Amino acid sequence: MLNQNYGISLQHIPYKGVAPALNDLLGGQVQIAFASLPSVLQYINSQKLIALGVSSSKRSPVLPDVPSISEKVPGFSGSLWIGLFAPKGTPKPVVDKLQKEMQLTLANPDLKEKLQSSGVELASMTSAEFAKQLQDDIARWAKIVKASGASLD
Numbered sequence: 001m002l003n004q005n006y007g008i009s010l011q012h013i014p015y016k017g018v019a020p021a022l023n024d025l026l027g028g029q030v031q032i033a034f035a036s037l038p039s040v041l042q043y044i045n046s047q048k049l050i051a052l053g054v055s056s057s058k059r060s061p062v063l064p065d066v067p068s069i070s071e072k073v074p075g076f077s078g079s080l081w082i083g084l085f086a087p088k089g090t091p092k093p094v095v096d097k098l099q100k101e102m103q104l105t106l107a108n109p110d111l112k113e114k115l116q117s118s119g120v121e122l123a124s125m126t127s128a129e130f131a132k133q134l135q136d137d138i139a140r141w142a143k144i145v146k147a148s149g150a151s152l153d
Helices: 001-005 018-026 038-047 091-105 111-116 127-148
Strands: none
Touching: 018 038, 091 111, 091 127
16 A cells, blocks of 8 residues: 555565564564554563554554654555454344444453553444445455555465
């Protein structure tokens, strides 16, 4: 996205997970990496890594002095989200119960504090809202991947 829209030349290096990428970043084999905040926060706090920016549309509450990339690159947004999925055809009452139980679990003050202190920002949405978010993201990223010429090896 940065290469295509903003003339920034970054080389994509495919890793099998964030751990090998962080090993190379910490070891100096690569100079920059995009990674989820929970996976790098300990290294930022211990000053082993420098946070250049967060990819969400706004600053993170756990790193308020680190700018959002969108502050320098208008329109940039690359937020990571985690969702709960069930097989297609799962009865609506089951989906509704799973969603209700997940919301109750995430409302637990101890869990909420632990997640938020690690850089996770909790969002609550209905299954219909989540389905729309998923479809919007698929459409958005499909255009970016197609324009990049990326392919599966």
